[in-house]
Amino acid sequence: MRITLNTLQKMMQEGDKITMLTCYDASFAALLEEAGVESLLIGDSLGMVLQGHESTLPVTQRDVVYHTACVARGAKHAFIIGDMPFGTFQLSPQEAFRNAAEIMAAGSHMVKIEGGLPMLETIEFLTRRGIPVCGHLGLTPQSVHQLGGYRVQGKGDTAAQRLLEEAKQLEQAGAGMIVLEAIPALLARDITAVLRVPTIGIGAGVDCSGQVLVLHDMLDIYPGKKAKFVKNFMRPGGSIQAAVAMYVKEVKAKTFPGPEHSF
Numbered sequence: 001m002r003i004t005l006n007t008l009q010k011m012m013q014e015g016d017k018i019t020m021l022t023c024y025d026a027s028f029a030a031l032l033e034e035a036g037v038e039s040l041l042i043g044d045s046l047g048m049v050l051q052g053h054e055s056t057l058p059v060t061q062r063d064v065v066y067h068t069a070c071v072a073r074g075a076k077h078a079f080i081i082g083d084m085p086f087g088t089f090q091l092s093p094q095e096a097f098r099n100a101a102e103i104m105a106a107g108s109h110m111v112k113i114e115g116g117l118p119m120l121e122t123i124e125f126l127t128r129r130g131i132p133v134c135g136h137l138g139l140t141p142q143s144v145h146q147l148g149g150y151r152v153q154g155k156g157d158t159a160a161q162r163l164l165e166e167a168k169q170l171e172q173a174g175a176g177m178i179v180l181e182a183i184p185a186l187l188a189r190d191i192t193a194v195l196r197v198p199t200i201g202i203g204a205g206v207d208c209s210g211q212v213l214v215l216h217d218m219l220d221i222y223p224g225k226k227a228k229f230v231k232n233f234m235r236p237g238g239s240i241q242a243a244v245a246m247y248v249k250e251v252k253a254k255t256f257p258g259p260e261h262s263f
């Protein structure tokens with residue numbers, strides 16, 4: 001049976017942690033859902049781990065549509081989320097709708113949009129027109145040059161309060177899920193506690209409703225620098241299937257992420 005946003009919402013209410021991994025092709029889609037991963041994200045991280053770029057900025061609409069279609073052909077049960085690439089949603093809600101609709105038509109069940117307050121109008125526009133939206137707050141890699149690097153966000157009372165407010169407003173605008181990246185674990189816990197929609201953490205501690213990692217990071221096949229929040233599941237796992245199964249088991253048991261992967 002297909003996992004839906006309702007399924008994930010129910011899991012959150014029951015305290016069953018949601019597992020998500022990035023995925024870019026049909027074979028991995030089948031393998032990941034077979035190992036128990038509930039949600040697959042066609043992340044714009046594909047620009048770095050598949051295409052070899054230094055950031056996610058060069059990823060195009062065509063890239064995400066292509067990889068979403070590949071994943072959708074391989075996944076029979078998982079909830080599929082397509083990332084909206086840099087430059088495809090910031091200009092106007094109308095343009096965002098046109099691009100989001102194309103990603104949905106390729107097989108996605110939700111689109112992900114990076115950013116806080118400036119995205120509220122677009123999130124409302126899309127969700128009122130039938131396109132579920134996942135927000136993305138904290139370290140938003142498409143803004144790496146504005147943030148001055150891949151840095152932990154939401155540190156200190158003022159920044160933390162701002163992030164908490166942004167999360168509430170995203171939910172109010174219609175976001176059905178929110179990714180929290182590289183923020184203090186206690187802040188992610190507070191945000192998760194006040195929201196009614198699931199939070200998915202990456203470098204945001206163990207108290208989010210679920211976790212996501214970039215597939216190539218957790219399998220230790222990305223040659224670039226790894227963030228503190230990444231765990232190599234391949235070393236103890238020994239095979240790709242065992243590594244993914246171990247990730248699912250540890251997220252469900254709340255043993256990943258540990259304090260050593262959190263801020």
Ligand code: KIV
Binds near residue numbers: 022045046181212
């Ligand atoms: O592009 C991506 O892989 C992401 C995750 C890191 C959340 O946005």
